[in-house]
Amino acid sequence: MFSALEISTDKPLERVLDPFALDNVIRKLRAVEQLPVFDRAFPDGKGDFVEMLEAVTELEFTRKRFLSKSADRKAANDIRQRFTDPKKILHDPCYDVQSIYWSLLWFFLRALPTGKPPLDVLDGDFSRFANSLLEHTVGDDAFRADHFFQWRGPTLELHAALADFVPLFQNLAAYLAIPWHMYKNHPEVHVPNDHAHTAVRRLLLAEIYALTKENKGLNIALDPTQPRIINKSTSAVTDRSKQPAFRDSTRTSKRRAADAGLDEDHSDGKRRKVELEDSEDDDDDSDSDEEAKAPSTLPNPGRVVPGHRCYQRKCNPKSAGARAEKLRDDRYLFFGVGSRKPLQTAAAATGN
Structure with a gap:
Protein backbone atom coordinates (compact mmCIF):
# COMPACT_ATOMS: atom_id res chain seq x y z
CA MET A 1 0.00 0.00 0.00
CA ASN A 219 1.11 21.33 17.81
CA ILE A 220 -1.03 18.52 19.18
CA ALA A 221 0.49 15.92 21.48
CA LEU A 222 -0.03 12.37 20.21
CA ASP A 223 -0.47 9.21 22.21
CA PRO A 224 2.84 7.33 21.74
CA THR A 225 1.42 4.04 22.98
CA GLN A 226 -1.65 3.57 20.83
CA PRO A 227 -2.76 4.40 17.28
CA ARG A 228 -6.40 4.75 16.29
CA ILE A 229 -8.10 1.38 16.17
CA ILE A 230 -9.89 0.29 13.01
CA ASN A 231 -13.47 -0.66 13.84
CA LYS A 232 -14.99 -2.37 10.84
CA SER A 233 -17.48 -5.20 10.69
CA THR A 234 -15.20 -7.03 8.24
CA SER A 235 -11.60 -6.00 8.68
CA ALA A 236 -8.18 -6.92 7.34
CA VAL A 237 -6.78 -6.31 10.83
CA THR A 238 -6.03 -9.26 13.09
CA ASP A 239 -8.88 -10.27 15.39
CA ARG A 240 -8.23 -8.37 18.62
CA SER A 241 -10.16 -10.85 20.73
CA LYS A 242 -7.30 -13.31 20.47
CA GLN A 243 -4.94 -13.09 23.41
CA PRO A 244 -2.11 -15.59 22.89
CA ALA A 245 0.57 -15.70 25.56
CA PHE A 246 4.21 -15.35 24.62
CA ARG A 247 7.42 -15.70 26.55
CA ASP A 248 9.03 -12.56 27.85
CA SER A 249 12.15 -12.24 25.70
CA THR A 250 13.86 -10.10 28.35
CA ARG A 251 14.15 -13.09 30.70
CA THR A 252 15.44 -15.91 28.52
CA SER A 253 17.47 -18.73 30.02
CA LYS A 254 20.24 -17.93 27.58
CA ARG A 255 20.61 -14.45 29.00
CA ARG A 256 20.38 -15.69 32.57
CA ALA A 257 23.04 -18.29 31.82
CA ALA A 258 25.27 -15.60 30.41
CA ASP A 259 24.70 -13.48 33.51
CA ALA A 260 25.75 -16.47 35.60
CA GLY A 261 28.97 -16.75 33.64
CA LEU A 262 28.09 -20.09 32.06
CA ASP A 263 29.34 -21.26 28.67
CA GLU A 264 26.55 -22.76 26.58
CA ASP A 265 28.94 -25.24 24.95
CA HIS A 266 30.13 -26.60 28.28
CA SER A 267 28.27 -29.64 29.61
CA ASP A 268 27.79 -28.05 33.03
CA GLY A 269 26.54 -24.95 31.30
CA LYS A 270 23.98 -26.97 29.34
CA ARG A 271 22.83 -28.75 32.49
CA ARG A 272 22.55 -25.50 34.39
CA LYS A 273 20.72 -23.98 31.42
CA VAL A 274 18.02 -26.66 31.72
CA GLU A 275 17.78 -25.96 35.43
CA LEU A 276 17.47 -22.26 34.71
CA GLU A 277 14.70 -22.92 32.18
CA ASP A 278 12.80 -24.96 34.76
CA SER A 279 13.26 -22.31 37.40
CA GLU A 280 12.22 -19.66 34.89
CA ASP A 281 8.94 -21.45 34.27
CA ASP A 282 8.36 -21.55 38.02
CA ASP A 283 9.22 -17.86 38.24
CA ASP A 284 6.75 -17.09 35.45
CA ASP A 285 4.01 -18.92 37.35
CA SER A 286 4.80 -17.11 40.58
CA ASP A 287 4.97 -13.79 38.75
CA SER A 288 1.57 -14.45 37.23
CA ASP A 289 0.12 -15.27 40.66
CA GLU A 290 1.59 -12.11 42.16
CA GLU A 291 0.33 -10.00 39.27
CA ALA A 292 -3.14 -11.50 39.62
CA LYS A 293 -3.25 -10.71 43.36
CA ALA A 294 -1.76 -7.24 43.08
CA PRO A 295 -3.99 -4.34 42.04
CA SER A 296 -3.26 -2.93 38.61
CA THR A 297 -1.06 0.17 38.72
CA LEU A 298 -0.88 0.59 34.96
CA PRO A 299 -2.72 3.43 33.23
CA ASN A 300 -6.09 2.63 31.67
CA PRO A 301 -6.32 -1.09 32.61
CA GLY A 302 -7.94 -3.13 29.86
CA ARG A 303 -6.50 -0.92 27.15
CA VAL A 304 -3.91 -2.10 24.64
CA VAL A 305 -0.57 -0.57 25.64
CA PRO A 306 2.54 -1.38 23.57
CA GLY A 307 5.38 -2.97 25.46
CA HIS A 308 3.35 -3.22 28.66
CA ARG A 309 5.14 -6.37 29.82
CA CYS A 310 8.45 -4.56 29.72
CA TYR A 311 6.98 -1.42 31.27
CA GLN A 312 5.42 -3.46 34.03
CA ARG A 313 8.73 -5.10 34.90
CA LYS A 314 10.57 -1.79 34.49
CA CYS A 315 12.85 -3.19 31.80
CA ASN A 316 15.41 -1.03 30.09
CA PRO A 317 13.51 0.33 27.05
CA LYS A 318 16.72 0.07 25.02
CA SER A 319 17.17 -3.63 25.77
CA ALA A 320 16.85 -6.20 23.02
CA GLY A 321 13.74 -7.65 24.62
CA ALA A 322 12.01 -4.28 24.88
CA ARG A 323 12.88 -3.46 21.28
CA ALA A 324 11.57 -6.82 20.09
CA GLU A 325 8.36 -6.33 22.03
CA LYS A 326 7.94 -2.81 20.62
CA LEU A 327 8.42 -4.20 17.10
CA ARG A 328 5.74 -6.83 17.70
CA ASP A 329 3.40 -4.18 19.03
CA ASP A 330 3.95 -1.80 16.12
CA ARG A 331 3.47 -4.53 13.52
CA TYR A 332 0.18 -5.51 15.14
CA LEU A 333 -1.16 -2.06 15.91
CA PHE A 334 -0.28 -0.39 12.62
CA PHE A 335 -0.59 -3.24 10.13
CA GLY A 336 -2.62 -5.98 11.81
CA VAL A 337 0.26 -8.45 11.55
CA GLY A 338 0.63 -11.06 14.29
CA SER A 339 -1.13 -10.81 17.62
CA ARG A 340 -0.60 -9.40 21.07
CA LYS A 341 -2.09 -9.59 24.53
CA PRO A 342 -3.80 -6.48 25.93
CA LEU A 343 -3.62 -5.38 29.54
CA GLN A 344 -6.16 -6.76 31.94
CA THR A 345 -7.55 -5.34 35.13
CA ALA A 346 -6.79 -7.15 38.35
CA ALA A 347 -10.42 -8.28 38.46
CA ALA A 348 -10.24 -9.69 34.95
CA ALA A 349 -6.97 -11.44 35.72
CA THR A 350 -8.49 -13.20 38.73
CA GLY A 351 -11.73 -13.98 36.94
CA ASN A 352 -13.85 -11.79 39.23
Whole structure:
Protein backbone atom coordinates (compact mmCIF):
# COMPACT_ATOMS: atom_id res chain seq x y z
CA MET A 1 0.00 0.00 0.00
CA PHE A 2 3.04 2.27 0.12
CA SER A 3 4.14 1.69 -3.48
CA ALA A 4 3.65 4.39 -6.11
CA LEU A 5 0.54 3.96 -8.23
CA GLU A 6 2.52 4.00 -11.48
CA ILE A 7 4.74 1.18 -10.23
CA SER A 8 1.98 -0.90 -8.62
CA THR A 9 -0.84 -0.82 -11.16
CA ASP A 10 -1.18 -3.34 -13.98
CA LYS A 11 -3.84 -1.28 -15.77
CA PRO A 12 -3.54 2.08 -17.57
CA LEU A 13 -4.02 5.01 -15.20
CA GLU A 14 -6.25 7.82 -16.39
CA ARG A 15 -4.37 11.01 -15.55
CA VAL A 16 -7.24 13.25 -14.57
CA LEU A 17 -5.90 16.30 -12.86
CA ASP A 18 -7.27 19.58 -11.59
CA PRO A 19 -4.72 22.15 -12.73
CA PHE A 20 -6.39 24.74 -10.50
CA ALA A 21 -5.24 22.74 -7.47
CA LEU A 22 -1.70 23.28 -8.69
CA ASP A 23 -2.21 27.03 -8.35
CA ASN A 24 -2.59 26.49 -4.61
CA VAL A 25 0.61 24.45 -4.56
CA ILE A 26 2.48 27.17 -6.44
CA ARG A 27 1.29 29.84 -4.00
CA LYS A 28 2.33 27.67 -1.06
CA LEU A 29 5.78 27.00 -2.49
CA ARG A 30 6.24 30.69 -3.23
CA ALA A 31 5.37 31.50 0.37
CA VAL A 32 7.90 28.96 1.64
CA GLU A 33 10.68 30.87 -0.11
CA GLN A 34 9.85 33.89 2.06
CA LEU A 35 10.26 32.04 5.36
CA PRO A 36 13.21 33.22 7.51
CA VAL A 37 14.41 29.61 7.81
CA PHE A 38 14.32 28.90 4.07
CA ASP A 39 17.99 29.70 3.39
CA ARG A 40 19.11 27.39 6.19
CA ALA A 41 16.97 24.55 4.89
CA PHE A 42 17.93 25.20 1.25
CA PRO A 43 21.43 26.70 1.26
CA ASP A 44 21.62 26.43 -2.55
CA GLY A 45 18.96 29.11 -2.83
CA LYS A 46 15.57 29.27 -4.49
CA GLY A 47 16.73 28.28 -7.94
CA ASP A 48 14.03 28.11 -10.58
CA PHE A 49 11.98 25.40 -8.90
CA VAL A 50 8.71 27.34 -8.74
CA GLU A 51 9.23 28.58 -12.29
CA MET A 52 9.58 24.96 -13.40
CA LEU A 53 6.31 24.06 -11.69
CA GLU A 54 4.56 27.03 -13.26
CA ALA A 55 5.71 25.89 -16.70
CA VAL A 56 4.51 22.33 -16.06
CA THR A 57 1.19 23.65 -14.77
CA GLU A 58 0.70 25.60 -17.98
CA LEU A 59 1.43 22.44 -19.96
CA GLU A 60 -1.13 20.62 -17.84
CA PHE A 61 -3.71 23.29 -18.69
CA THR A 62 -2.87 22.73 -22.34
CA ARG A 63 -3.27 18.96 -21.98
CA LYS A 64 -6.62 19.41 -20.23
CA ARG A 65 -7.90 21.69 -22.99
CA PHE A 66 -6.65 19.23 -25.61
CA LEU A 67 -8.50 16.30 -24.02
CA SER A 68 -11.71 18.25 -23.47
CA LYS A 69 -12.23 19.15 -27.13
CA SER A 70 -15.56 17.45 -27.63
CA ALA A 71 -15.53 18.18 -31.36
CA ASP A 72 -12.21 16.44 -31.81
CA ARG A 73 -12.89 12.83 -30.92
CA LYS A 74 -9.35 11.79 -31.80
CA ALA A 75 -7.88 14.33 -29.40
CA ALA A 76 -10.28 13.45 -26.60
CA ASN A 77 -9.31 9.78 -26.84
CA ASP A 78 -5.56 10.21 -27.26
CA ILE A 79 -4.28 7.37 -25.10
CA ARG A 80 -0.80 8.83 -24.70
CA GLN A 81 -2.21 12.10 -23.34
CA ARG A 82 -4.98 10.64 -21.19
CA PHE A 83 -3.41 7.51 -19.71
CA THR A 84 -0.21 6.26 -18.16
CA ASP A 85 0.75 2.88 -19.58
CA PRO A 86 2.37 0.84 -16.76
CA LYS A 87 4.24 -1.24 -19.35
CA LYS A 88 6.17 1.85 -20.40
CA ILE A 89 6.90 3.24 -16.94
CA LEU A 90 10.50 3.28 -15.79
CA HIS A 91 11.42 3.80 -12.18
CA ASP A 92 11.96 7.43 -11.26
CA PRO A 93 12.89 9.15 -7.97
CA CYS A 94 9.48 10.83 -7.86
CA TYR A 95 7.90 7.40 -7.33
CA ASP A 96 10.02 6.93 -4.21
CA VAL A 97 8.62 10.22 -2.95
CA GLN A 98 5.09 9.04 -3.68
CA SER A 99 5.81 6.06 -1.43
CA ILE A 100 6.77 8.55 1.29
CA TYR A 101 3.45 10.29 0.69
CA TRP A 102 1.48 7.08 1.28
CA SER A 103 3.55 6.39 4.41
CA LEU A 104 2.90 9.89 5.78
CA LEU A 105 -0.80 9.56 5.03
CA TRP A 106 -0.98 6.18 6.76
CA PHE A 107 0.65 7.35 9.98
CA PHE A 108 -1.38 10.57 10.06
CA LEU A 109 -4.50 8.44 9.67
CA ARG A 110 -3.50 6.25 12.60
CA ALA A 111 -2.32 9.18 14.76
CA LEU A 112 -4.26 9.45 18.02
CA PRO A 113 -4.22 12.72 19.99
CA THR A 114 -3.44 12.22 23.67
CA GLY A 115 -6.49 11.59 25.80
CA LYS A 116 -8.78 10.68 22.91
CA PRO A 117 -10.52 7.27 22.68
CA PRO A 118 -8.63 5.04 20.24
CA LEU A 119 -11.59 3.06 18.88
CA ASP A 120 -13.29 4.49 15.80
CA VAL A 121 -17.06 4.31 15.39
CA LEU A 122 -18.20 1.12 13.69
CA ASP A 123 -17.60 1.34 9.94
CA GLY A 124 -16.56 4.98 10.27
CA ASP A 125 -14.82 6.93 7.50
CA PHE A 126 -11.40 6.31 9.02
CA SER A 127 -12.01 2.59 9.52
CA ARG A 128 -13.26 2.02 5.98
CA PHE A 129 -10.43 4.02 4.45
CA ALA A 130 -7.67 2.46 6.56
CA ASN A 131 -9.02 -1.05 6.05
CA SER A 132 -9.11 -0.54 2.27
CA LEU A 133 -5.46 0.50 2.34
CA LEU A 134 -4.56 -2.59 4.36
CA GLU A 135 -6.36 -4.77 1.81
CA HIS A 136 -4.44 -3.23 -1.10
CA THR A 137 -2.68 -5.70 -3.37
CA VAL A 138 -0.18 -4.90 -6.10
CA GLY A 139 -1.99 -4.41 -9.39
CA ASP A 140 -5.35 -3.50 -7.87
CA ASP A 141 -5.13 0.26 -7.40
CA ALA A 142 -8.59 1.59 -8.24
CA PHE A 143 -9.28 2.61 -4.64
CA ARG A 144 -5.96 4.38 -4.18
CA ALA A 145 -6.31 6.14 -7.54
CA ASP A 146 -9.70 7.50 -6.48
CA HIS A 147 -8.04 8.89 -3.35
CA PHE A 148 -5.07 10.41 -5.14
CA PHE A 149 -6.07 12.02 -8.43
CA GLN A 150 -8.21 15.12 -7.88
CA TRP A 151 -8.57 14.14 -4.22
CA ARG A 152 -9.67 16.78 -1.74
CA GLY A 153 -7.59 15.22 1.03
CA PRO A 154 -8.46 13.17 4.13
CA THR A 155 -11.13 15.60 5.33
CA LEU A 156 -13.21 12.88 7.01
CA GLU A 157 -10.54 10.26 7.60
CA LEU A 158 -8.08 12.15 9.82
CA HIS A 159 -8.86 12.61 13.48
CA ALA A 160 -10.86 15.82 13.89
CA ALA A 161 -8.09 17.33 16.01
CA LEU A 162 -5.70 16.98 13.06
CA ALA A 163 -7.98 18.58 10.47
CA ASP A 164 -5.54 21.45 9.91
CA PHE A 165 -3.16 19.02 8.19
CA VAL A 166 -5.64 18.23 5.42
CA PRO A 167 -4.24 20.98 3.11
CA LEU A 168 -0.79 19.41 3.42
CA PHE A 169 -2.05 16.19 1.85
CA GLN A 170 -4.08 18.08 -0.72
CA ASN A 171 -0.93 19.87 -1.87
CA LEU A 172 1.24 16.74 -1.78
CA ALA A 173 -1.29 14.75 -3.80
CA ALA A 174 -1.81 17.57 -6.31
CA TYR A 175 1.92 17.82 -6.96
CA LEU A 176 2.65 14.09 -7.12
CA ALA A 177 -0.43 13.38 -9.28
CA ILE A 178 1.14 15.27 -12.18
CA PRO A 179 2.10 12.75 -14.90
CA TRP A 180 5.78 13.56 -14.48
CA HIS A 181 6.87 10.92 -16.97
CA MET A 182 5.28 13.09 -19.68
CA TYR A 183 7.68 15.91 -18.85
CA LYS A 184 10.88 13.95 -18.58
CA ASN A 185 13.23 15.30 -21.26
CA HIS A 186 10.48 17.67 -22.37
CA PRO A 187 11.61 20.26 -24.95
CA GLU A 188 9.84 23.15 -23.21
CA VAL A 189 10.76 22.59 -19.57
CA HIS A 190 13.65 21.08 -17.61
CA VAL A 191 12.51 18.93 -14.68
CA PRO A 192 15.33 18.03 -12.21
CA ASN A 193 15.57 14.43 -11.07
CA ASP A 194 15.05 15.45 -7.45
CA HIS A 195 12.11 17.78 -8.07
CA ALA A 196 9.66 15.71 -6.01
CA HIS A 197 12.06 15.54 -3.07
CA THR A 198 12.41 19.32 -3.21
CA ALA A 199 8.64 19.85 -3.31
CA VAL A 200 7.97 17.58 -0.33
CA ARG A 201 10.81 19.11 1.69
CA ARG A 202 9.45 22.60 1.07
CA LEU A 203 5.88 21.68 1.96
CA LEU A 204 7.01 19.93 5.14
CA LEU A 205 9.20 22.90 6.06
CA ALA A 206 6.15 25.15 5.84
CA GLU A 207 4.18 22.86 8.17
CA ILE A 208 6.99 22.54 10.70
CA TYR A 209 7.59 26.28 10.75
CA ALA A 210 3.88 26.99 11.21
CA LEU A 211 3.67 24.55 14.11
CA THR A 212 6.73 25.85 15.94
CA LYS A 213 6.48 29.56 15.23
CA GLU A 214 2.97 30.60 14.32
CA ASN A 215 0.40 28.05 15.44
CA LYS A 216 1.71 26.45 18.60
CA GLY A 217 -1.86 25.62 19.54
CA LEU A 218 -1.96 23.22 16.60
CA ASN A 219 1.11 21.33 17.81
CA ILE A 220 -1.03 18.52 19.18
CA ALA A 221 0.49 15.92 21.48
CA LEU A 222 -0.03 12.37 20.21
CA ASP A 223 -0.47 9.21 22.21
CA PRO A 224 2.84 7.33 21.74
CA THR A 225 1.42 4.04 22.98
CA GLN A 226 -1.65 3.57 20.83
CA PRO A 227 -2.76 4.40 17.28
CA ARG A 228 -6.40 4.75 16.29
CA ILE A 229 -8.10 1.38 16.17
CA ILE A 230 -9.89 0.29 13.01
CA ASN A 231 -13.47 -0.66 13.84
CA LYS A 232 -14.99 -2.37 10.84
CA SER A 233 -17.48 -5.20 10.69
CA THR A 234 -15.20 -7.03 8.24
CA SER A 235 -11.60 -6.00 8.68
CA ALA A 236 -8.18 -6.92 7.34
CA VAL A 237 -6.78 -6.31 10.83
CA THR A 238 -6.03 -9.26 13.09
CA ASP A 239 -8.88 -10.27 15.39
CA ARG A 240 -8.23 -8.37 18.62
CA SER A 241 -10.16 -10.85 20.73
CA LYS A 242 -7.30 -13.31 20.47
CA GLN A 243 -4.94 -13.09 23.41
CA PRO A 244 -2.11 -15.59 22.89
CA ALA A 245 0.57 -15.70 25.56
CA PHE A 246 4.21 -15.35 24.62
CA ARG A 247 7.42 -15.70 26.55
CA ASP A 248 9.03 -12.56 27.85
CA SER A 249 12.15 -12.24 25.70
CA THR A 250 13.86 -10.10 28.35
CA ARG A 251 14.15 -13.09 30.70
CA THR A 252 15.44 -15.91 28.52
CA SER A 253 17.47 -18.73 30.02
CA LYS A 254 20.24 -17.93 27.58
CA ARG A 255 20.61 -14.45 29.00
CA ARG A 256 20.38 -15.69 32.57
CA ALA A 257 23.04 -18.29 31.82
CA ALA A 258 25.27 -15.60 30.41
CA ASP A 259 24.70 -13.48 33.51
CA ALA A 260 25.75 -16.47 35.60
CA GLY A 261 28.97 -16.75 33.64
CA LEU A 262 28.09 -20.09 32.06
CA ASP A 263 29.34 -21.26 28.67
CA GLU A 264 26.55 -22.76 26.58
CA ASP A 265 28.94 -25.24 24.95
CA HIS A 266 30.13 -26.60 28.28
CA SER A 267 28.27 -29.64 29.61
CA ASP A 268 27.79 -28.05 33.03
CA GLY A 269 26.54 -24.95 31.30
CA LYS A 270 23.98 -26.97 29.34
CA ARG A 271 22.83 -28.75 32.49
CA ARG A 272 22.55 -25.50 34.39
CA LYS A 273 20.72 -23.98 31.42
CA VAL A 274 18.02 -26.66 31.72
CA GLU A 275 17.78 -25.96 35.43
CA LEU A 276 17.47 -22.26 34.71
CA GLU A 277 14.70 -22.92 32.18
CA ASP A 278 12.80 -24.96 34.76
CA SER A 279 13.26 -22.31 37.40
CA GLU A 280 12.22 -19.66 34.89
CA ASP A 281 8.94 -21.45 34.27
CA ASP A 282 8.36 -21.55 38.02
CA ASP A 283 9.22 -17.86 38.24
CA ASP A 284 6.75 -17.09 35.45
CA ASP A 285 4.01 -18.92 37.35
CA SER A 286 4.80 -17.11 40.58
CA ASP A 287 4.97 -13.79 38.75
CA SER A 288 1.57 -14.45 37.23
CA ASP A 289 0.12 -15.27 40.66
CA GLU A 290 1.59 -12.11 42.16
CA GLU A 291 0.33 -10.00 39.27
CA ALA A 292 -3.14 -11.50 39.62
CA LYS A 293 -3.25 -10.71 43.36
CA ALA A 294 -1.76 -7.24 43.08
CA PRO A 295 -3.99 -4.34 42.04
CA SER A 296 -3.26 -2.93 38.61
CA THR A 297 -1.06 0.17 38.72
CA LEU A 298 -0.88 0.59 34.96
CA PRO A 299 -2.72 3.43 33.23
CA ASN A 300 -6.09 2.63 31.67
CA PRO A 301 -6.32 -1.09 32.61
CA GLY A 302 -7.94 -3.13 29.86
CA ARG A 303 -6.50 -0.92 27.15
CA VAL A 304 -3.91 -2.10 24.64
CA VAL A 305 -0.57 -0.57 25.64
CA PRO A 306 2.54 -1.38 23.57
CA GLY A 307 5.38 -2.97 25.46
CA HIS A 308 3.35 -3.22 28.66
CA ARG A 309 5.14 -6.37 29.82
CA CYS A 310 8.45 -4.56 29.72
CA TYR A 311 6.98 -1.42 31.27
CA GLN A 312 5.42 -3.46 34.03
CA ARG A 313 8.73 -5.10 34.90
CA LYS A 314 10.57 -1.79 34.49
CA CYS A 315 12.85 -3.19 31.80
CA ASN A 316 15.41 -1.03 30.09
CA PRO A 317 13.51 0.33 27.05
CA LYS A 318 16.72 0.07 25.02
CA SER A 319 17.17 -3.63 25.77
CA ALA A 320 16.85 -6.20 23.02
CA GLY A 321 13.74 -7.65 24.62
CA ALA A 322 12.01 -4.28 24.88
CA ARG A 323 12.88 -3.46 21.28
CA ALA A 324 11.57 -6.82 20.09
CA GLU A 325 8.36 -6.33 22.03
CA LYS A 326 7.94 -2.81 20.62
CA LEU A 327 8.42 -4.20 17.10
CA ARG A 328 5.74 -6.83 17.70
CA ASP A 329 3.40 -4.18 19.03
CA ASP A 330 3.95 -1.80 16.12
CA ARG A 331 3.47 -4.53 13.52
CA TYR A 332 0.18 -5.51 15.14
CA LEU A 333 -1.16 -2.06 15.91
CA PHE A 334 -0.28 -0.39 12.62
CA PHE A 335 -0.59 -3.24 10.13
CA GLY A 336 -2.62 -5.98 11.81
CA VAL A 337 0.26 -8.45 11.55
CA GLY A 338 0.63 -11.06 14.29
CA SER A 339 -1.13 -10.81 17.62
CA ARG A 340 -0.60 -9.40 21.07
CA LYS A 341 -2.09 -9.59 24.53
CA PRO A 342 -3.80 -6.48 25.93
CA LEU A 343 -3.62 -5.38 29.54
CA GLN A 344 -6.16 -6.76 31.94
CA THR A 345 -7.55 -5.34 35.13
CA ALA A 346 -6.79 -7.15 38.35
CA ALA A 347 -10.42 -8.28 38.46
CA ALA A 348 -10.24 -9.69 34.95
CA ALA A 349 -6.97 -11.44 35.72
CA THR A 350 -8.49 -13.20 38.73
CA GLY A 351 -11.73 -13.98 36.94
CA ASN A 352 -13.85 -11.79 39.23
